[in-house]
Amino acid sequence: MRTSTEPKKKPRGRPRSFDTAEVLERVRGVFMEKGFAAASLDELSEAAGLNRPSLYAAFGDKEQLYIQTLRYYGTTSVEAMDKVLAGSGTIEQRLGKVYMAAIDFYTAPPSKLGCMIVGTAAVESPTHPQIAAAASELLAAIEKSLERAFAGSSLPAEPTPAARARMAGAIMYAIAIRARIGMKAAELRAFANSMVPVICR
């Protein structure tokens, strides 16, 4: 939906006063704290630094804004995960790094907000099929990323990389849930560290 291939097009009307990615990042904070249903457009537009009509014109209604924010959050998270998993070290070390980074993010002060998909998209899924679809795609992308890492490792062929990925994903989701409910980072780290050798056995 952007001026694709960066053709230096002169967009013909009044120029936008905001950057899409920056708005999505600001809005993400509100959605992650309050969830989709409890986040009001007033809060969202205030956080974004632009007013409601501009939000509507640029992103559509609240559900569309949420979905775009969720996709933005999900794809950047997967990219970050891919990067760590493509780094150096054993698969155990890289998976451990992924968990530690996730825990740092999930438990960042002041309030531990966990993961946007698990913590806020899941609740809306039964009543908002588009949100459910986006969340499902993003979890699949996360597990695909993990599966690639396991496939490229020298672990035993059994369990399969796909099975290991489902397991590693499950541990990540459980960490996100417990973080949002208030478990301390130290406990989460201990749990994650105990699970890495089980997944990579």
Place this chain on the structure above:
Amino acid sequence: MRTSTEPKKKPRGRPRSFDTAEVLERVRGVFMEKGFAAASLDELSEAAGLNRPSLYAAFGDKEQLYIQTLRYYGTTSVEAMDKVLAGSGTIEQRLGKVYMAAIDFYTAPPSKLGCMIVGTAAVESPTHPQIAAAASELLAAIEKSLERAFAGSSLPAEPTPAARARMAGAIMYAIAIRARIGMKAAELRAFANSMVPVICR
């Protein structure tokens, strides 16, 4: 949660026209589908079969009603889990039964609603500390129940029963999340069955 110890007390005024447990069960359906924030008191009172003033008099405001519903759901779930875990068969078989029962419940038609704690309480936790506290207590109770079962089993002492319980709990939460987002029961069952021997190795 019924008229405990059945004291035959004559309650002095007009008798209530409803049963507390039944109201909580009806209300639970609304909260599980919509979540706390999106559930309106009109929907809740209609589902309960009584009007808002009666709801307020009996349960307090929406947050208190939600917390009582959550505790009702959580304690009955833990009781059911305890029962299965105290049954016959190997620990693998009993844990497998717990997962199969959970998956049946989480994916019950028409809409797959998952677990109330993971699916609806988590999102409210940052903004509603009492909900977070109740959710945290209930997850702890679930893991205590699992820990008792592992402690009573003849599995190797390492990993500890507590570590196995955290792991088994994590798998359950991951199942609940994926169920709510739309994963099919068959896939969830395959995943759970693949995890049981890993937890009980």
Place this chain on the structure above:
DNA sequence: TTAATTTTGTGCGATCCAGTACATAAATAT
């Protein structure tokens, strides 16, 4: 400079919602 185009910002309106007042009903106590 004038017209065309797109964004911005104030502000409105219709709806919904949480919580409560008030009168009525149904039971027990005296």
Place this chain on the structure above:
DNA sequence: ATATTTATGTACTGGATCGCACAAAATTAA
């Protein structure tokens, strides 16, 4: 029978919320 106590049901209110209309502003095209 009358008073007391508790529950029910209607109806209301103040406030919040979503989405949009409309005019002003900023930029390019001609």
